[in-house]
Structures are given as structure tokens and as C-alpha cells.
Amino acid sequence: MREKLARWIVILLLLVTVMGVAAAWKARSDEGILHARLPEHGGWIPGDLRATVGQPLTIRMTSDDVTHSFAVGQMDMQAVNINPGEMSEVTLNFDRPGKYTFYCTRWCGADHWRMRGTIEVSGAGMEEPVKYEPPLYLRLGLDIDAEHHAQFLPSQEPSAARGARLEHRLPQQYTSWEYYISHSPSSAWQELRNDRSLSDLSDAELWDLAAYAWAQHSPPEAVQTGAGLYKENCAACHGETGDGEGVFANELAGDTHALDGHATTTPTDFSDEEHMLGAAPAVLHGKIIRGGMGTGMPYWGPIFTDEQVWALVSYLWTYQFNFSMEVTQ
Amino acid sequence: MFAPGESRLNLARLRVLDKLIKSRWPLLLARSITLAGFVFTILVGLLGSPVGSHNFAIIFVWIAWWTALKLFFIPLGGRSWCSVCPLPMPGEWLQNGSLLTKAQKSIGLGMRWPRRLRGNWLASGLFLLIGIFSALTLTDARLTAWILLGLLGTAMLLSLIFERRAFCSYVCPIGGFTGIYAKTAPLEVRVIDSDICKSHAEKTCYTHCPWGVYPLAMRDSSQCGLCMECLRVCTYDNISLNLRPFGSDLGQTNSITRLDETLLALVMLSSALSFSAVFIGPWGWLKSAAYDVGSTAWWAYTGAYLALSLLVLPGLYTLAVWWSQKTGQAKAPFKRLLADYSQALLPLGLFTWIAFTIDFAFPKFSYVLQVLSDPFGWGWNLVGTSGVSLPSALLGAAPVLQVGAVVVGLFWSANLSQRLVAKQVQPARARRAILPLAGFSLLFSLTMLLLLLG
Amino acid sequence: MKHWKKILFWGLAISLGLVISLAPMPVKATSSNQKLFKIQASRFAFSPAVLAVNPGDQVTIELVSQDVVHGLSIDGYDLHLVADPGQTASMTFTAGQAGSYTLRCSETCGAMHPFMVGKLQVGGNDLLWRAAGLALLAVIAGVWWKRV
Incomplete structure (x- = not known):
């Protein structure tokens, strides 16, 4: 009887712990987080994002190593700092379809500039996509x-x-x-x-x-x-x-x-x-x-x-x- | 309450404590909680942020638990951590077939631990192994989780192959040094009246002891895990849990030569020096060398660490003992002296580790508050402490505390050397025979002070 | 008799200990100087890591990061620098009371970041000398002291 109680206590505590962690993990996985890492360790993970014109894209980001930051090329925006072990958030609005480049603005080694990813924006734009013009x-x-x-x-x-x-x-x-x-x-x-x-x-x-x-x-x-x-x-x-x-x-x-x-x-x-x-x-x-x-x-x-x-x-x-x-x- | 002529206080005679000790529930509950915490730590280590300073596993194991172990559990309670440690619990459950009592039938081979592997040799080796990878272990949450898992698995496996807590007694790298330092601590389990034991044929205390210790034969507290099982099963209520003066186990001449304890004591000294240099010193190249596992620099670091642990410090210590034997004309065999005199390294080591821990962990306590609010490093703020940082003014007291710790340990060590030497040599030669041993302790302490404050 | 000896021993040891701990050290008269340190920060070291100054000095620190974003803070000083590679950061402050103060990297810069430290040494390292003196005293007292 007492033995049973003891076993139940031990098992219950373990179960609560494991389920708690599992619940936390599940809650988080659904968020789809953008990880920033040193380029030699993978850079942006994932490196390609998708968005639709007219629908705000909210990205939650964290760094797995050092201070990074997020900005979208050719977009008038304030770069968002991404600190290790912390969560940053940015919401983007695209009014034109196309391929956008996002990048890290804080140097993190000689390969820093390789920290780039793309955002594929689909949907009808207010304007036509820009025609290719040679540089x-x-x-x-x-x-x-x-x-x-x-x-x-x-x-x-x-x-x-x-x-x-x-x-x-x-x-x-x-x-x-x-x-x-x-x-x-x-x-x-x-x-x-x-x-x-x-x-x-x-x-x-x-x-x-x-x-x-x-x-x-x-x-x-x-x-x-x-x-x-x-x-x-x-x-x-x-x-x-x-x-x-x-x-x-x-x-x-x-x-x-x-x-x-x-x-x-x-x-x-x-x-x-x-x-x-x-x-x-x-x-x-x-x-x-x-x-x-x-x-x-x-x-x-x-x-x-x-x-x-x-x-x-x-x-x-x-x-x-x-x-x-x-x-x- | 005090045994006649002895400055001991039997805590088991205090009515409240007696109930708590004699019941198996309090420690069982404590261990259920630490086991759940242990599993939580492993899971967070594996799933949480790879950024060590934001991962509960790193901060709780290496900052919070380590500090508690070094500053509280060991100095005040010896192996008291072992009494709530969850590591042996799952294996023992299988081994005994029960959590509360020793069931008749049990799984497991129940083999005896090989004689050659007895003592602290394996524990010393494992501690060195952890030391070699310390920079990685202390910063990599995944690795920390795997190490914890590995320890849990090893403990379970050994429980199934061998009898009792073989893992705890002979393998656990934490148990090793906790055991030798437990000799300095003011807590012990001892037989009250040895005559009763001698006439008691069943030896229920021994048969029930998970550590395989026979209380009557206990020469010191190093192998007693304070599980209190003997107090519970003693037919005559003849075992006490004593509050005793610090260092009661020290200063005796032993009938057996335990060079494994000598080696472990020296490994703990060399590790304190090496860890201080790597983690507290300003030398970035050393940090990188210790961190870049597999690189040439890391091999050099490993070589230096092993040489310091196995050649330099043991060499210097052997030299000191040899010199002491020569000047004091001690009669005892040299090996015996090596083992006996090494008791003086225990208070030295313990207080050195206290000093190291103050410098290592104090500035990082704000991390403890942070991971309480955000154990996974996912940007949570559960209890509102994720952005807290402790005022750096608190750190001002740290150097003074460290000096205090080193000085107390050195006084204790020198005094112990003096008492140990006095047992081996003629009084007229005693003073000179102490000098090499005291010199070793002084040299070590000065080096440590230089690393901490220089 | 033995009791008397005990009191004498501890009285002597404690007063000597107090003298070593508290005796005023000769203070070198120094006029306050301008000190400039160009510190290179790389994972996981400051170079130079030890800055020796005198109380009252005007200390300027230029922090040059060599690889990733690093920071610099000093225990006991309410100062904070952040340097990106290519963007030297600098600050000037007046060195206060004599003593040793730990420099710490304040921007998470990788695994060993919590251990990226250096030292601001203001004046002489009195504490180390006093500690060495106390250690010597402890050994002597330990060797002399016999339990009565």
C-alpha cells in the first residue's frame, strides 16, 4: 500500500515534468522561430521565408550564439536586434510581390555578410513587379x-x-x-x-x-x-x-x-x-x-x-x- | 543528549528530527523531487536554447547546484547531497524491486564490485575527464544534458550488475570528492554503543546499507551517504546522527593505506588551480584552448592539466613527504606517510574550492534568477525575473571572502599537518618535519591567491 | 597556565592578522594622469586584459571588436560599452578607489562569454600582498597551534 503510494508519487512527478516540458515544446514549435547563427554554423535558419502581399508577416527571432540583427534589404525599416537567448519580433508589410533579401546588420565575423535569407512575397501588387533593368x-x-x-x-x-x-x-x-x-x-x-x-x-x-x-x-x-x-x-x-x-x-x-x-x-x-x-x-x-x-x-x-x-x-x-x-x- | 566526554550532539534524539529521520518518506519525497528536477534539467538541456547562459540546465547545474554543493552541502553536511541525490534512485528501484523496502526478489546480478576498482581511482579519473572537457561541459547545455543522462544510465546499469550503490561508492566523480571532503564536515552517522553491535549477529544495519558500509567499522564518513537507513533498521536504536566538531575524522593514523584518497585530494587541488586559470584568469588564449576540443591548443591544455594533476602536484607533494620523513626520521613506511599526510590536503582543497566557487559563481547569480523565469531561453518571463541583474556592488565583498576562505583552509591544513607529523616523529624533530608539508600547502595557497587576485 | 597560553596565542595571531589586513599601506603620491587603453576584444579575451591605473586617473578606453559584437563593463563602475567590428567604442571615466575591478564582456559573444574577463587594477594590488601575508601567518599559526 505504502509502496504503491511511493511509486505513484515518483511516477506522477516525473510525468508532470515530462508533460510540462512537452507542452512547452509544442507551444513553442508552433510559433516557427527564425534562428540567427554565425554563418559558419548555418546563418539564418530557415533561410527562406514566404509572405503574401497585404498580409502582415510577423517573425519571431532568436540568436543561438552572438548578437545579430534583422533587416530587409531596400526596405525603409529600423534593424531589429537579435540577442542570444532572447526573443525579438518584427512585423513586415509588403505592398509588392517579389523576392526580398533579409540580412544581418551587425558584424559577426568576416563572413557576416553571408548572413542573408530571402522572403518570397506572392500575390497581386499595387504595382507590377519591376521590370529587369541591367545595372x-x-x-x-x-x-x-x-x-x-x-x-x-x-x-x-x-x-x-x-x-x-x-x-x-x-x-x-x-x-x-x-x-x-x-x-x-x-x-x-x-x-x-x-x-x-x-x-x-x-x-x-x-x-x-x-x-x-x-x-x-x-x-x-x-x-x-x-x-x-x-x-x-x-x-x-x-x-x-x-x-x-x-x-x-x-x-x-x-x-x-x-x-x-x-x-x-x-x-x-x-x-x-x-x-x-x-x-x-x-x-x-x-x-x-x-x-x-x-x-x-x-x-x-x-x-x-x-x-x-x-x-x-x-x-x-x-x-x-x-x-x-x-x-x- | 551528548555522549559522555564527547562533543557530539545526537540529532536523532531530538524528537522532531527523530521522526523525520526514522521515516523513509521525507528523503523519498526529496529524492522524487530531485529526480523530477533532474529529468527536467536533462530535457531543458536538450530542448532549450543552445546559449548556455540562458539555459536552465547550464545555470542550475554549474552555477546554482555547484555553489550549493561547495558552499552548503559539503562544508556543513558532508555527503548530505548524496542523501537527496536522484542518480541511484531508478537503478535501486529495479535492484530492490521496491522504493521503500528491500524486497525479497530483485532484478539484477548482484555481483560484488571488483576489488581492484575499489576506492576513488575511477572517481578521480572521471573527474579528470570532466576537467579536460570542462570549458565545453560548463557552457554547452546539450553536452551537460548528455552527461547527466550518461551518469543516470551508468548508475542504473551498475545497479543491475553489481550489488548496492556501486556507482555512488566507486564511480561517481561528484561522490568521490564529496566523500573525501565529508571528513571535514560536522555531520556523521555513528554507532552509539559498540558492545551492542558486537553481540548483534544479524547486522541489519549492514545488510540494509545501500552503500555496503558496516557502521561499527566506519573509520570516517567518506563512504557514508547519510541515507539514514541504518538508523531505521537498527534493532537496538543504537545508531546516531551526530553533529560533531569540524574535521573530526581528520588527524588519525590509518591502519590501511589509501593512496586513492591521496590522488583524489591532489586531483582536486590541481583542478582548482586549472579551473581558476581557465575560468577566472584573464587569459583568452587559455579559454580558447580549453574550449576548442580536438585542436592542437586543446591537446596542449589537456597535457598541461594532466601533467599538473598527475605529475607536478603529486611530485611536489611526494617530495614534501619524503623530505619530511628524512628530517623527522619517521618510522612509518613511506607509502603510509603519503596516504596519512594527505589528510591535510582535504581542508586545503575544500576551502580552495569554496574560494574558487565564490569567484566563479557569485557574478553569475543574476543568470539564476533569469533562467527561473525563462528556463528554456525562449524569451519567457514566468515570474518576472528574466531581466533582473544583481547590483555589481555585491561583488565587492567577494575577494575578501575568498582570502578568508583560503586563509582558514591553510591554517587548518597546516595545523593538521602538525598533528599528523606529531604522531609519526619524535617531538624534538616535529617542527622541522612539518615544514616541507606546511611549505607545500603555503605554496599551493599562494599560487591560488595569485590566480584569484593577481 | 594552558588557558593563559591559549589566550596569548589567539590574541597574538588575531592582532597580527588585523595588522596585516588593515595596516595602511604607503600611498604613492601621484598626480592624476590621462591614461588611454586601446582594448582589442575577440572571442573570448580582452587584449590588453589588465589595465593598471592610479586612483584619480582620467582613463579612456577604446574598445575595438575583432570578430563579433562585444561589450565592456567594469564591476563597481556604472559604465557600459558596446563595440561592433568596425565601430570602435570609447568612454572616459575617473578611476576611483584603489583595488581590483573585473572587466566583463557585456554582450553575449558565444559559449565562453560568461568567462570573458579582464581587470582594472587601480593603484597597487594591496589585497594580494595582504592575502599573502595572512597566508604566511596562517601557516605559522597552524604549525604552532596545538589543541589543548
């Missing part, structure tokens, strides 16, 4: 993998403010958007130098004019936006000062990559005049959206809006040009 560099016929050494270099940092004082001398075509995107500063300077009407200006003054022309497409707001994007997405490899000496630079200097065996090279040094002044903005734009084949440079096309990419390009010029409109000299 700018292809439309312009630029080979963004070609070497682009600047043939001419300034002797001092070109200043847009100084250039502004000579504004009236600058032929109008140099300030057009079309001219800007397709010319490297070095070639722009060369054309200015070859312009007979400007032969009285010194080499340095012409560089200032080029800086002025470039500044027309790099307004302070764009530079600021670009600086923010650079800090969050680029500085880990290219360095906080743009010198190419970011914390992961050494890892990329190794010849092959751990995850997929692709070769990598050291990140570009944006303070390198010869490299930068020889690059047309469209080339930089192309590199950002497509990535650098065989260099370890990620592709940001699905992540950044066109506006953001141009803002980044504007910011990159600040490593070569002084866009400040206050004259320091």
Missing part, C-alpha cells in the same frame, strides 16, 4: 574589374570650397550627372587641363574645380548617409579611416576563403589616390552592388537602395576631396 555599369558598358589607375594626381587635397571660387570658369557639362557617373576624377582633370579656355589655371586649381564638380553630386546629407552606411557595413574590412586596415583585413589577406574556397584579397584602401581618382563613380557603384569577384567584397545590390549606394559613393570621395564649403586656407 548601371552594364548600361554604360564599363568593365568594373579592369584596373583603374589614375594618370594624374593632385599635389594637395582638392577642395570644393576653393573650386567654388572658380565656379564661373567651369564649363557646364562637367557638372552634369551623366558626366559625373561616367568619368573618373583623373580623367575629368585631364579634360579640364586640355581645355584651352582654362589654360591660365594651375594644376591645383583644376583639381579644386574637379572637387567642386564632384561635390555637386555629393550633398552633405548624402555624405552623412553614406558615412553611416560605411560605418555599419564597410568599416569592419575597409577600416574606420578608410585605409583598408579593418579588423577583418588580415583574414581576407589569406589566399582562399574558409567557407567556399573563393580567393580573397586585402580590402581596398580608399585613401589610395591612384586607385580612387582613377575610378568613375559608376565603377564604384557597380562594385558595391555586384561585389568584387574573387576578392571577398560582398554584393550589396539586394541590400541598399540606389540612393544609398550613391550616398556611399559620395562618402567615399571624402577620402580624396574636401567637400567642406568653408575655406580652410
